[in-house]
Amino acid sequence: MHMAASPQKVSATGGAGSGSSSIVEALADFARRRKSFWVAVSLAILFTAWEIAGRVPISFAFPTFFETLSALIEMALDGTLLPAYFITFQPLLLGVAISAVLGIGIGIVMGLSDKAEWLLAPVFIVLQAAPMAALVPLVTFVYGIGLVAKTLAVIMLALPVIVLNSYKAVRHVNPSLVDMCRSFQGTRMQQIFKIVIPDATPVLFAGLRLGIAAGFIGVMLAELLITPTGIGDLITYHRSVANYAHMYAAVASIIAVSTLTLAALQYVELRFLRPEKRRK
């Protein structure tokens, strides 16, 4: 979020116009070349709109951007934010890890075998279509309010997305590459591990990213609907005491963490698994 400050400051200096044409040029040059500049501008516009909306104010319960930012810093410093994340991350990481391993595994098997597809696809299509928020309270009846229930909520959200994407990834593998492997007498195992899985990797990762995003939804649903713990507790508590800046800070922080996690995953994929993309 602090990224927003720098371009605003630079353009303000440029606007002052004290022999600043070189700075403007340098900035224009930077803007042409760097994607990060536009990301920063995009965030700056969002946060400015937020600040204005908060100052109007559109609602007494809607804090400005800077109020929210200071509340976030306060929570980070007084030691409420970190322990909350520690609590939230437990079901999240556990659920996402289980969903990733199980989901990619099931998806690949479904992609490779028609029988597995016919057996399993309907289940996951129904699960993906189902409004999971309505099912989360049911989990409490069976598994109570502990870690198991919350992990299960994450899996319920993340697993169907990962399974269906992995399945599609395998089904869309280039048939010509499979023929190539066969023509050189590759075994079925070589075909799966040397051709099918590598060729499916981009779509597998797209599914994984969607699954992790769904996992974040799942953990927040669990923490808001089952019992307030972690970040869910921060949100619920600050709402109940009308501490809106802190409530928004908790909400914004989980959005930021989710976004950064997905960006990190994309980086890992491009950096380590797709050597052909590295030189672009």
Next chain:
Amino acid sequence: MANPIPLRTADNATPDAIVEVRDICKRYGDIEALRGINLDFERGKLTTLLGPSGCGKTTLLKIIAGLVPATSGQIRINGRVVTGPGPERAFVFQDFALMPWATVLRNVAFGLELKGMPQAERHRIARHYINEVGLSGFEEKYPHELSGGMRQRVGIARAFSVNADVLLLDEPFSAVDEQNRRKFQEDLLRLVDKERKTFLFVTHSIEEAVYVSDRIVLLSPRPGRVSQIIEPAIDRSAAPDVIRRDKGYLDVVEEIWQGLRQYAE
């Protein structure tokens, strides 16, 4: 090459046939793709399957490769009946079929990698054939960094690397632009001469067929049948530009065109 007088009739009792096609039929549901194909392919020769689209030439090549099962009939390689892919055949794909995540070196060595050959040895062989097809210096590049023609050279180097007796090429130059295609055809002829292998080549280009082939099998469509076999007696020791203006070459092109024009829409 000292070619005999042009032979215009199908003589099935080829003395040294490495690939024998016997009564091959292929049906896709109600559609009859190939009917009663009988062909022999002579060892060390380049034979082209030529015909309009829909004549089943690629299907026939894939049946010989063992990638597509025939509805009935037999394929014999070196006298043995085969039902699937085997080490004595290597396939070059129309769309190259290169692994985008692997370097040129790994792509070329892939056939050997599947056989479990140690890395050092397979890389040595792959480097040799990368050099043979004129791609030295591109070993560590990825397919997307190469032009269409260069990608197909990778495909051909991969097929050479496994040291198969028969190379099956499915319209290998169709995705290569015209200038590069001519250069490529010349390079292919040089490799044919050097490697002493049997080539089965599918194309829809008459000029290409006449230019590269020892023998041309014309297929007619719906259903695919052998309509004519032509042996263009062209002196390949001449320069490529001379060959392309040679009267014999042009006559064969014209003759094939006359045979095929009835199928042109």
